[in-house]
Amino acid sequence: MKVLIVEDEAPAFRRLEKILLEIDQSIEILEVLDSVEDTVKWVKNHEQPDLALFDIQISDGISFQIFDQVEIKCPVIFTTAFDEYLLKAFKVNSIDYLLKPIKKEDLEGALEKYRNLRVNFSQNGIDMSALLSQISFTDTKYKSxxxxxxxxxxxxxxxxxxxxxxxxxxxxxxxxxxxxxxxxxxxxxxxxxxxxxxxxxxxxxxxxxxxxxxxxxxxxxxxxxxxxxxxxxxxxxxxxxxxxxxxxxxxxx
Known part of the structure; x- marks a missing residue:
């Protein structure tokens, strides 16, 4: 599994890397980026990963701004110290939303969810990217x-x-x-x-x-x-x- 990480705090990245490799040593971390600008540039110039882990608050803004500038085709797991972005996370390609400090069992559960989605939909001949786009951009109705x-x-x-x-x-x-x-x-x-x-x-x-x-x-x-x-x-x-x-x-x- 090829993974892209967007995280601007070194301790948080090291913790993510440690837990990911404890869960599955075959995981390949393609890149670690710390800003909206760098992530947009990277996505424009590289093949997309199997999975991305995005911290919501990064050095030059919030990671939702990435989705306004480039198409993210892979599923995303969001990480954050706060919970006010929960609904917004599920309007993009989010399969999970983990609160910091990240616990191994929570990340393991998110990865298992990703694997199940991938296996179930590929076996039934369903394009996972198309499915995610249908789920992701459904308008949320807020109370008026x-x-x-x-x-x-x-x-x-x-x-x-x-x-x-x-x-x-x-x-x-x-x-x-x-x-x-x-x-x-x-x-x-x-x-x-x-x-x-x-x-x-x-x-x-x-x-x-x-x-x-x-x-x-x-x-x-x-x-x-x-x-x-x-x-x-x-x-x-x-x-x-x-x-x-x-x-x-x-x-x-």
């Missing part, structure tokens, strides 16, 4: 409205009018641009999979914020960031230093 209770009435709140979702005391509050608050039956984990990732970002355990209502981002101590929202001033919204880079990349789309 939320139905909420207000006394004995029901209201439909437009998603575009929602400034943020806040989890408080185990209950999720929907905060709108007219500075009203409604209760939701969903958890933040449920919501992040129903919202357009271009517009909504999981800032921390308590908040999902809408990009259209971010007014200012302040640098905070120890590399953290502080988000200020229009029409919402109840609490400070802190982003950890670990997520600060992904927030800036998300906003700079």
């Amino acid at each position: 409205r939320f139905l909420v209770k207000q006394g004995d009435k029901m209201l439909a709140i437009r998603t575009d009018d929602i400034v943020c979702f806040q989890s408080k005391h185990g209950v999720v509050h929907i905060n709108t641009k007219n500075e009203k608050t409604y209760l939701s039956d969903f958890t933040l984990d449920d919501l992040i999979n129903q919202l357009d990732p271009r517009l909504f970002y999981r800032a921390n355990r308590q908040f999902i914020v809408n990009a259209d209502y971010i007014s200012t981002i302040h640098k905070h101590f120890k590399g953290k960031l502080l988000i200020e929202l229009i029409h919402f001033s109840d609490e400070q919204i802190l982003v950890s230093s670990e997520k600060a880079t992904s927030l800036k990349q998300w906003l700079d789309q």
Whole structure:
């Protein structure tokens, strides 16, 4: 199996290489690349691998940008320290999504999934590349409205009018641009999979914020960031230093 790795952190690459060879010593690592630019150049000038492992956040952007510039025909396993890109990963040729630090059993399971797909579809005469393209680019439907209770009435709140979702005391509050608050039956984990990732970002355990209502981002101590929202001033919204880079990349789309 010929594998391409896109990873900008040397320790993470060494860990991947070690685990891959522990699982299967016949695996050939064709190249290790650390940027969108280098990966695009490599793909244009080389035969595509059997499988690729892409870190999502790399030195000059996010690896989804690669798909905008060249055609990736092989299946991809994404690796990342964060989980907010899950839906986006499955809109391209992803067969799995592994959270760092990568565990051997998780990578082994992803490779087994790849082998099963390849064997099953080749035996039945199905073009795996064609199948992946059919799966990969199906449009994901995100929620455009939320139905909420207000006394004995029901209201439909437009998603575009929602400034943020806040989890408080185990209950999720929907905060709108007219500075009203409604209760939701969903958890933040449920919501992040129903919202357009271009517009909504999981800032921390308590908040999902809408990009259209971010007014200012302040640098905070120890590399953290502080988000200020229009029409919402109840609490400070802190982003950890670990997520600060992904927030800036998300906003700079």
